[in-house]
Each structure stands twice: as C-alpha cells, then as structure tokens.
Amino acid sequence: MRRAPLFGLGLLLVTGLASGPAPAQELKDLYFGEALYYAHQGLYFEALERLDTEIKQHDGLDEPQLDTLYYHIDDADFSLGDFELRYRMHHRAGRAIKAVLEAAVDDVIRNDAAYRLARIHFQKNQLAEALHALDRIDGKVPESIRDDIEFLRANVYLAEGRPEDSIEVLENLQDSDSFGGFASYNLGIAYLQSGHRQEALEKLNQAGGITTDDPAELAIRDKSNLVAGTIYLETEEFESAIPYLNRVRLDGPFSNQALLSAGWANMAVDKVDRAVVPWSILADREVTDSATQEAMLALPYAYGKLDVHGRAAVYYGRALDAFGTEVDKLNESIESIREGKFIEALVREEIRKDKDWVVRLRSLPEAPETYYLMDLLASHDFQTGLQNYLDLADLRRKLVEWQSGFDAYDEMVEIRGDHYEPLLPQTDEEFRELDSRMRLRIEQHKMLVRRRDDLLTTPRPEFLATPEEQAILAQLDALELQAIANASAMQRIKRLKGALVWRLETEYHERLSEFDRNLRNLDEAMALAQTQYDEYVRVRQASTHSYVGYEKPISRLRVHAANAVQKIDLLMARQGRVLEKVALDELVARRSRLESFGDKARFALADSYDRATQAQAMAEPQ
Amino acid sequence: MSKRRNAALLALVTVFLAGTAVSQDLTGENMKSLDGQVQEIKSDVLDIASDLRNLEERLLYPSGTQLAIFVAVEEQQDFRLDAVQIEIDGELATHHIYSFNELDALQKGGVQKAYAGNVVTGDHELRVTVIGKTDSGKDFSSSREFAFAKGVKPKTLGVTLAEPGLGSDGIQVGDW
Numbered sequence: 001m002r003r004a005p006l007f008g009l010g011l012l013l014v015t016g017l018a019s020g021p022a023p024a025q026e027l028k029d030l031y032f033g034e035a036l037y038y039a040h041q042g043l044y045f046e047a048l049e050r051l052d053t054e055i056k057q058h059d060g061l062d063e064p065q066l067d068t069l070y071y072h073i074d075d076a077d078f079s080l081g082d083f084e085l086r087y088r089m090h091h092r093a094g095r096a097i098k099a100v101l102e103a104a105v106d107d108v109i110r111n112d113a114a115y116r117l118a119r120i121h122f123q124k125n126q127l128a129e130a131l132h133a134l135d136r137i138d139g140k141v142p143e144s145i146r147d148d149i150e151f152l153r154a155n156v157y158l159a160e161g162r163p164e165d166s167i168e169v170l171e172n173l174q175d176s177d178s179f180g181g182f183a184s185y186n187l188g189i190a191y192l193q194s195g196h197r198q199e200a201l202e203k204l205n206q207a208g209g210i211t212t213d214d215p216a217e218l219a220i221r222d223k224s225n226l227v228a229g230t231i232y233l234e235t236e237e238f239e240s241a242i243p244y245l246n247r248v249r250l251d252g253p254f255s256n257q258a259l260l261s262a263g264w265a266n267m268a269v270d271k272v273d274r275a276v277v278p279w280s281i282l283a284d285r286e287v288t289d290s291a292t293q294e295a296m297l298a299l300p301y302a303y304g305k306l307d308v309h310g311r312a313a314v315y316y317g318r319a320l321d322a323f324g325t326e327v328d329k330l331n332e333s334i335e336s337i338r339e340g341k342f343i344e345a346l347v348r349e350e351i352r353k354d355k356d357w358v359v360r361l362r363s364l365p366e367a368p369e370t371y372y373l374m375d376l377l378a379s380h381d382f383q384t385g386l387q388n389y390l391d392l393a394d395l396r397r398k399l400v401e402w403q404s405g406f407d408a409y410d411e412m413v414e415i416r417g418d419h420y421e422p423l424l425p426q427t428d429e430e431f432r433e434l435d436s437r438m439r440l441r442i443e444q445h446k447m448l449v450r451r452r453d454d455l456l457t458t459p460r461p462e463f464l465a466t467p468e469e470q471a472i473l474a475q476l477d478a479l480e481l482q483a484i485a486n487a488s489a490m491q492r493i494k495r496l497k498g499a500l501v502w503r504l505e506t507e508y509h510e511r512l513s514e515f516d517r518n519l520r521n522l523d524e525a526m527a528l529a530q531t532q533y534d535e536y537v538r539v540r541q542a543s544t545h546s547y548v549g550y551e552k553p554i555s556r557l558r559v560h561a562a563n564a565v566q567k568i569d570l571l572m573a574r575q576g577r578v579l580e581k582v583a584l585d586e587l588v589a590r591r592s593r594l595e596s597f598g599d600k601a602r603f604a605l606a607d608s609y610d611r612a613t614q615a616q617a618m619a620e621p622q
Numbered sequence: 623m624s625k626r627r628n629a630a631l632l633a634l635v636t637v638f639l640a641g642t643a644v645s646q647d648l649t650g651e652n653m654k655s656l657d658g659q660v661q662e663i664k665s666d667v668l669d670i671a672s673d674l675r676n677l678e679e680r681l682l683y684p685s686g687t688q689l690a691i692f693v694a695v696e697e698q699q700d701f702r703l704d705a706v707q708i709e710i711d712g713e714l715a716t717h718h719i720y721s722f723n724e725l726d727a728l729q730k731g732g733v734q735k736a737y738a739g740n741v742v743t744g745d746h747e748l749r750v751t752v753i754g755k756t757d758s759g760k761d762f763s764s765s766r767e768f769a770f771a772k773g774v775k776p777k778t779l780g781v782t783l784a785e786p787g788l789g790s791d792g793i794q795v796g797d798w
Contacts (some may be wrong), residue, residue: 030692030733030778030798037732041723045664049671089661388660395667402674409681538774542686553677560670567663575656 029054029068032076039079044087045394051080074105078113088387090120107139115149122152127160147176154186163194181210181217185224197231204228208247222252229261238268256282256291263298272305283315287322288372290593296322297597300604309612316605323598330591333372337584343576346386347393376586382579389575396568399561406558409550416547424543431536438533445526452519455512461504464511472500687740688776691715691748692798693783695728701785702755703728708737708781709749715739736781741772748779750793756785764791 027033035051038044055076058069069076081096097120100113118133134153141149150169157166167190173183184207191200207224210217225247232241242265248258259278266275279302282295300315336342376382455463465473476497483489504511679688693706703725707717716737720728728734751765764786770779780798784790 027731033733034735037727037734040727040730040732049668053672089664091661384657388657538686542684557673564666564670571659
C-alpha cells in the first residue's frame with residue numbers, strides 16, 4: 001500500500017497541469033497573440049517557437065518600452081516557461097520561471113511563478129528544491145492557486161517522508177472546495193505513514209463517504225474505500241474490510257480490485273456464498289485484467305468450497321481455456337513487439353488525434369499487445385517515455401519537411417541571381433551617372449537656399465538681376481573703363497546704370513518673393529527626386545538582398561537539420577527500445593503469471609472432477 | 623478456506639504488482655537520461671525553426687513588399703466562425719475553414735496569422751468575407767471592403783470579427 005500516495009499525487013499533477021495558458025487581457029502584441037493561438041490548441045512547439053523569437057527580439061531592443069510586447073512582457077516570460085513546461089522541456093521551463101522570480105515583478109506574478117517552479121521540481125522528484133521554491137512565496141498570493149500551493153506543499157512533505165508536517169498542512173485544506181476529497185485521502189495516507197492507523201482510517205472513511213458527481217472525486221472516493229478495505233484486510237479484520245470494499249462503485253476504475261478483495265474478505269470469514277457474488281461479476285469482465293484472471297480461478301475454488309464440484313470443474317475448465325487463449329495472445333503480442341509493431345501502433349497519427357487514444361489502441365487489431373498494457377501505458381514513467389518518443393517523431397517529421405524546402409530555396413535564390421546579375425551592371429552604370437547628377441543638383445539646391453537666407457538678412461539686389469541685366473551691367477562696367485575720358489559718354493553710362501540699379505532696387509522685394517516661390521517649387525521637385533532616388537536605392541538593395549547572403553544560412557540550416565535528424569533517429573531508437581523492453585517485461589510477467597494460474601487450474605480441474613465423480617458415486621448407491 | 627491460504631493468495635497479487643514496479647524502476651534511470659537528451663534536441667530544433675522562420679521571411683516576404691493579415695475574435699463572442707475568405711485587389715489571398723480547436727483558441731484570445739504575402743507600395747483594396755452561425759443558431763455570411771495603403775515598411779493588418787448585429791457586419795480592419 002506504500003504506492004497509494006503516489007497515485008494520489010499523480011492525480012493532483014494531472015489536475016494542476018490541466019489549467020489553461022496565460023490569462024487573457026487586452027492584447028497589444030500580435031505575435032504574443034499568435035503564440036497564444038497555438039498554445040490554446042495544445043501546439044506548444046509552434047507557440048514556443050514564436051514566443052521565444054518575439055521575446056528575444058524584444059530583449060534586444062534599445063528602447064523596449066516602445067515595443068508592443070512591453071505591455072505583456074511579464075505574461076510573456078511567464079507563458080514561455082509555461083509552454084516549455086507543457087512541451088516537457090523542464091530544464092528550460094525552470095530557467096524561464098526563475099527569471100520571472102528574480103525580476104522586479106508584482107507579488108501575484110512572482111508567487112505564481114514560484115508555485116509553478118515548485119511543481120516542476122516536484123515532478124522531477126527534486127523535493128528540497130520544490131520546498132525552497134514554495135518558501136519563496138511571500139506577500140499577496142493569487143486566490144486561484146492558494147489551495148494548490150498548500151496541497152503541493154503537503155505532497156512534497158509526504159514524498160519527503162515528513163507525514164507529520166503534511167498532516168498539519170492538509171488539516172487546513174479539509175474544507176477546500178477544490179481539494180476536499182483529495183485532501184482527506186492524502187491526509188489519511190499521511191496519518192498512515194506516520195503510524196496513526198485509526199486517524200488514517202477515519203480520514204479515509206471521510207474521503208470514502210463524500211457526496212459528489214465529479215468523476216475525479218468519485219475516483220478518489222473509490223480509492224479511499226479500497227485503501228481502507230485493504231488496510232483492514234492486511235490486519236485480517238475481514239468483517240471490517242467488507243463494508244468499505246462494497247462502497248466502491250461497480251463501474252469505477254477500482255471496481256475490479258475491490259470485487260476481488262471483497263470476495264477474499266468474505267471467504268476469510270467463511271461467507272463462501274457471499275464471495276461467489278463479487279467473483280461471479282468479476283469473472284465475466286475483461287479477461288486481460290489481472291483481477292479478472294484471479295477471479296476466474298477463485299470462483300470455482302469457492303464453488304468447490306460449497307461442494308458444488310461439477311460447477312467448479314466447469315469454471316476451472318473455462319478458466320483453463322481462457323488462460324490458454326490469453327497465453328497465446330501474449331505470445332503473439334511479445335512477438336509483435338519484437339517485430340517493432342508496438343511502436344508503430346503508438347505513433348499512428350489517426351489514433352493520437354483522439355484524446356482517449358490510449359484506450360482506442362485496444363481496438364487496433366494489429367496491435368494485440370496493447371490489451372495487456374493499459375496499466376503500463378497509464379503509468380507516469382511510461383507516459384513520459386512515450387510522450388518523448390512521440391515528440392521526437394513529430395520533430396523528425398518537421399525537420400524532414402523543412403529539409404525538402406532547402407532545395408527549393410536554393411533554386412529560388414539561383415533563379416533570382418540569374419535574373420538580376422546580367423541586368424545590374426548596366427543599371428548600376430546608369431545609376432552612377434544619375435547619382436552624380438543628383439548630388440550636383442542637391443549641392444546647387446543647398447547653395448540657393450543659403451543665398452535666399454542671406455538675402456533675407458542682407459539685401460543684395462544685384463544677386464537678383466536677370467542674366468540679361470547682369471550682362472548689361474557687365475557691359476556698362478566695361479564701357480565705363482573705356483569712356484573714362486569722355487564725360488558725355490560717362491554721363492550716359494551712369495544714367496543707364498542708374499536706371500538699371502533703380503529697377504533692381506525697386507523690384508527687389510518682388511524679385512525676392514519670386515525667387516523664394518521658385519525655390520519652394522524646386523524644394524518639391526527635389527523632394528520628389530529624392531523619393532524616387534530613395535525608391536531606386538531600396539529596389540536596388542532589395543534586388544541584391546533577394547539572392548545574396550542566403551548561401552551560408554541555408555547551408556548552415558541544412559547541416560543543423562541533418563544533424564538533428566541523425567540525433568533524433570538515435571534517440572528514437574534508444575527510447576523505442578526502452579519502451580519495448582518495459583512492455584516486453586510486463587507481458588512476460590503477465591504470461592508467467594497466467595501460466596502459473598493455468599497450472600493451478602489444470603490441477604484443480606482434475607481435483608474437481610475427482611470430487612464430483614466421488615460425490616456422484618457416493619450418491620448412486622443411495 | 624484458511625486465513626493463511628487467503629493471505630497467500632493476497633500475497634500473490636501483491637508480489638505481482640511489486641514485480642511490475644521493479645521492472646519499471648529498472649528503466650526509470652534510462653528514461654530520465656533520455657528525457658534530458660530529448661529536451662536538448664527539442665531546444666536545438668526550436669532554434670532551427672526560429673532561424674528558418676527568419677530566413678523564410680527575408681527570402682519570401684521582403685520588408686518592402688511584406689503584408690501580413692491577422693485574424694482575431696472580439697472578446698466574449700460565442701458565435702461559430704466557420705470560414706474566413708480574404709481577397710486583395712480582387713484576387714483570392716486566403717480562405718480558411720476553422721476547426722473546433724482553432725475557433726476555441728481564437729475565442730480565448732489567440733490571434734491567427736491568416737495571410738503572409740507581398741504587395742507593391744501604393745493603395746490596395748481588401749475584402750473580408752466571414753461565414754458562420756450566430757449564437758442563436760442562424761447561418762450568416764457577411765462581407766466588407768476596406769482600403770489600405772502599403773508603404774515601404776512591412777504592413778500588418780488586423781481583422782477583428784464579431785457576430786453581425788443590427789447595422790454591423792461584425793468585421794473590423796485596422797493597422798496593428
């Protein structure tokens with residue numbers, strides 16, 4: 001019965017992990033939303049890949065507060081750890097959650113992270129670390145996980161062999177809505193571990209009497225009754241055991257074991273006719289179940305005790321036939337596993353899409369081995385190994401799919417190169433010419449802007465003379481030098497110059513306005529030219545970027561993917577062998593047990609025939 | 623039947639169960655060591671996936687022409703979304719039929735990247751058609767057109783869906 005608490009803990013973990021991904025709030029970052037979209041579908045690889053990339057990009061920003069992920073960064077860090085946990089990457093999940101713990105975050109978030117970290121450690125059987133994480137919980141604790149934290153703490157104490165500490169915590173959880181039945185059951189186990197048998201039985205009695213219609217609580221109720229009944233059986237208090245065993249539901253997961261034990265308890269107090277009832281029910285159930293197989297042997301034994309030897313012989317014969325068939329089936333299954341069919345069946349896509357796929361495996365005609373492996377398939381170690389195997393198979397499928405894309409990328413890059421390379425030299429030549437002209441114009445434009453700005457502060461009317469006026473002025477200056485001795489000519493030149501300066505001075509403001517207007521128009525034209533220039537530069541860069549610089553990343557990815565496939569093949573082979581070995585060991589043990597049962601049945605059958613014949617012989621003379 | 627015999631038969635069951643536990647424990651260490659290696663390879667493949675995504679984005683959707691369209695469902699909307707069709711400039715860009723899980727993920731706040739592609743800079747038209755069933759079980763199909771401008775930077779549009787009601791087709795599109 002030492003294994004009982006572990007089952008209780010297992011139930012707790014499944015319940016704990018079934019809660020949903022990060023809580024919803026107004027979404028500001030699309031890529032975080034996309035990660036949640038995959039996470040909500042249980043596609044944690046896809047969710048992780050997106051969120052991990054997004055967080056890395058965010059962390060690399062100079063001003064992260066301007067990024068949309070900034071509003072969700074605590075949730076995102078937390079979700080990253082959560083997704084890693086769900087994708088069974090405990091090492092990374094632990095790191096991510098520790099990072100949240102060490103960040104300056106709100107109590108509620110830090111305490112939630114500490115709880116999750118503790119749960120990871122507990123799953124990995126790192127009990128001291130789990131307690132350390134729980135001890136970091138301080139300040140405001142989210143209401144939704146308050147009981148979960150205490151329940152986990154109690155379970156860690158139990159697993160550490162500190163039942164007294166566990167009792168103290170569990171006593172406070174007895175009124176918890178979420179853990180009522182579970183807390184009573186675990187408290188019973190804690191009392192049992194600490195040697196308080198009577199208190200243990202009282203708590204198990206309490207957990208075994210709860211009124212509920214919740215399937216998980218019904219299961220723990222049955223489990224409590226079965227454990228209580230078994231405690232009494234172990235101390236040979238058979239009468240006390242019977243009521244508890246009778247309380248176990250006939251259609252629950254513990255029904256078979258309870259029926260079997262109820263039969264033995266009745267036999268022990270010589271209520272043979274009452275033992276026949278549970279065993280008769282059990283003997284008609286699924287023949288692969290070990291309790292059923294034992295009942296098939298126990299039932300005729302009870303009939304023998306009732307001196308109904310004929311019927312006993314019939315049932316022994318039936319058991320013998322059934323055991324023979326089952327041994328054949330097991331032989332087939334063992335052979336099938338050795339041929340690798342078990343692993344093939346486990347990774348079948350159509351089976352795994354069903355959430356009850358483990359159960360559905362039974363319906364696969366080509367995988368007979370699964371009939372005997374239901375308990376094994378449900379065990380934590382096997383599930384971990386199996387999930388790893390399935391994850392590896394998924395990763396392999398992804399990598400192979402990606403690998404098929406590398407050739408296409410290479411071809412795409414080659415086609416683009418073939419297209420652009422002959423065009424670019426000519427285009428670049430034209431661009432260089434355009435570029436030098438563009439630069440010249442830009443310089444000219446800058447000079448004009450400077451001149452206008454100067455004119456605004458220091459008026460220089462001659463700067464605004466038209467080219468004709470400038471030519472006339474130059475001509476007049478030249479004539480002035482020639483006519484220096486001719487007074488009347490000088491007079492005329494000065495008059496003409498005066499008329500021209502008059503015009504320049506009086507029209508200065510008008511001319512400056514027009515200059516400014518023209519310059520503004522030129523600004524627009526220059527802006528348009530600059531846009532076209534930038535557009536060209538972008539397109540030119542894009543054309544290069546479309547085929548240059550891909551060779552190394554593609555070839556690096558090709559190598560990484562090939563190495564990963566190689567590693568995965570190796571790991572799948574090793575993981576597969578481990579799973580097959582565990583399954584084979586289980587089946588060989590079941591076969592050996594059945595063979596032993598068969599021997600007993602054969603002997604008992606002969607004995608029953610003898611007794612039936614003797615009884616008949618004794619009856620005949622009368 | 624004697625109590626001793628009963629105890630012996632009970633012990634048979636216990637021994638059997640214990641045998642199963644031992645065989646599992648024998649491989650437990652193996653499983654743990656493999657588990658660590660599986661976690662490492664998962665990490666490696668995630669890195670490959672991330673690098674590959676970056677490479678694909680650069681190669682297939684250069685930033686100058688990149689257009690991404692995301693689909694989200696408004697909070698607290700229980701209508702059944704069957705399909706979304708998106709057309710850009712009259713050409714079918716994508717048509718997606720939602721599974722139960724996908725719809726559930728949208729209703730819980732997930733955002734689906736419905737389309738990634740390339741468009742030239744300039745003005746474009748987007749037409750979104752939604753097919754589904756209202757909360758009261760009535761079939762509906764609604765469509766709406768939007769104009770958007772593609773600049774030199776990557777363009778991201780968000781389509782937010784709600785159940786159509788009075789005067790509303792339940793489709794909103796915005797820059798994200």
